[in-house]
Amino acid sequence: MSNTTFQIAALVIYFAGMIAIGLWAKTKNNNLDDYVLGGRSLSPTTAALSAGASDMSGWLLMGLPGALYISGLAEAWIAVGLTIGAWINWKVVAPRLRSYTEISRNSVTVPVFFHNRLRDNTKLLRIFSSLIILIFFTFYASSGMVAGGKFFASSFNLDFHVGMLLIAGITVLYTLFGGFLGASYTDMVQGFLMLGALILMPILALFYVGGPSGAYETISAVNPTALSLFAGTSFIGILSASAWGLGYFGQPHIIVRFMALRTPKDAIAGRRIGIGWMVLTVIGACSSGLIGIAYFAKHPDAALTDTKNAESVFLDMSQILLPSFVSGFILAAVLAAIMSTLSSQLVVCSSALAEDLYGVVTQKPLEAAKGLWLGRMGVLVVSIIAAVLAWNPNSSILELVSFAWAGFGAAFGPIVLLSLFWKKLTNWGAIAGLIAGTITVFVWGNNEALSSTFYEIAPGFIVNLVFAVTISYATYSPNPEIEEEFEAAALAAKN
Known part of the structure; x- marks a missing residue:
């Protein structure tokens, strides 16, 4: 049997496992609330690993190693x-x-939470939130499809578009039936795969470059500044890169895992598991990019598949260094990173269409069966649009992700924080902040002079915060019901 046959066999096992989990989760979905939030039944381990896997996407195993391969440790x-x-x-x-999403009329999506928390009778906040989710997640989902196309082009010399459609098709299949639970449990399995791959590959590659000292010497010879956190950047550059952290507060596909925990107390164990996983995988991804510099310098007969962005460095080393069947599972880990994020995004988009926008338009409660099929139709619609955007094989995964990440962080981040911790936030303040933050990201992110100076998430976040607070002060009037919920949520979060 050829090497490719063994690798394909490993991938088939992986694909079959993901589809089986999706079909199992289908039996747990009785209505749209189950489909989009899983009945608030996630354990800390499932929530933490699914949040991490859906967060990191192909960026972790492709975008980040490629960035460090090209520019060095400053990208870290x-x-x-x-x-x-x-x-x-x-x-x-x-x-x-x-605690707050359950107390506030059992809100199952972020737009519904904003609507319920602020008693927005205009429904504008729910509509704008849903539209922002659909716009930015379509870009985000397209980045996953681009990563899938590059994966198959790099690993099997398959046409980019065929690979892109294959990864999209399988992910859509198990998400279509499994919904949130299907996405969460497949994400958990994928999180373990990603962790194993990112620990194994850098350690193995070190043996081929002369160990840590050999790697250090070769990397320094190829790029003397590659191992410096500060070379080639500035204080503003460091702040701009670090500003990515602001995005977490507003990512619907991540914070929905918090909403799905069994109890608020589960967040403690979830934090420890999730951050432990994240630290190990990030170190592994950074190490892969840096050791890749040494490996390809010492082995000039080996070549990168993606010579422009170097986003294939992890894939290429796994193909070269590992036995075929083992490398097949390493390749599955890369697919896991891509598919875990894509599936989570599709579920959130589905809820935005079926639960949020449809609910506002019809103003009627959805029948269980109808809600499920509307959710599934939402998955299909967003998938098709994202595939059209992803059709260009030269698209950068990191650029697509960074724009969508900034959009969510600047649009939703300040509103989530203010909703949870400031009782004077009003619906008009939230609407103003949401719109102002989104516009700032689009204007700043599409202006080369501005975006090259500072990452658009920070100005968008600040503008949102200023508008939300200012307009809220101007429009605030006490509401005993809102204040009672606010205090109840604060108390429940501590107990």
Whole structure:
């Protein structure tokens, strides 16, 4: 049997496992609430690993190693900012959001929570929130499809578009039936795969470059500044990269895991598991990119598949260094990173269409069966649009992810924090902040002079915060019902 046959066999086992989990989860979905939130039944381990896997996507095993391969350790400031942001998110947001979303009329999506928390009778906040989710997640989902296309092009010399459609098709299949639970449990399995791959590969690659000292000497010879956290960047550059951490507070596919925990107390164990997983995987991804510099310098006969962005460095080393069947599971780990994020995004988009926008338009409660099929139709619609956006094989995964990450962080982050911790936030303040933050990201992110100076998430976040607070002060009037819920949520989060 050829090497490719063994690798394909490993991938088939992986694909079959993911589809089986999706079909099992289908039996647990009785209505739309189950489909989009899983009945608030996630254990800390499942919530933590699924949040981490859906967060990191192909960026962790492709985008980040590629960035360090090209530019050196200075690119790791993004990972530093993300780790700090994720810890704060689990520590501060998770327990309060879990308690508040249940107390506030059992809100099962982020737009519905905003609507219920602020008693927005205009329904504008729910509509704008849903539209923002659909717009930015379509970009985000397209990044996963681009990563899938590059994966198959790099690993099997398959046409980019065929690979892209294959990864999209399988992910859509198990998400279509399994919904939130299917996405969460497949994400948990995928999280373990990613962890194993990112521990194994850098350790193995070190043996081929002369160990730590050999790697250090070769990397320094190829790029003398590659191992410096500060070379080639500036104080502003470090702040800009670290600002990625602000994005966590507003990522719907991540914070929905907090909402799905069994109890607010589960956030403590979830934080420890999730951040431990994240630290290990980020170190593994950074090490893979740096050791890749040494490996390809010492083995000039080996070549990178992606010579422009170097986003294939992890894939290429696994193909070269590992036995075929083992490398097949390493390749499955890369697919896991891509598919875990894509499936989570599709579920959130589905809820935005079926639960949020449809509910506002019809103003009628959804029948259980009808809600499930509307959710599934939402998955299909977003998948098709994302596939069209992903059709260009030269798209950068990191660029697509960074724009969507900034959009969510700037649009939703301040509103989530203010909703949870400031009782004077009003619906008009939230609407103003939401719109102002989104516009700032689009304007800043599409202006080369501005975006090259500072990552658009920070100005968008600040503008949102200023508008939300200012307009809230101007429109605030006491509401005993809102204040009672606010105090009840704070108390429940502590108990």
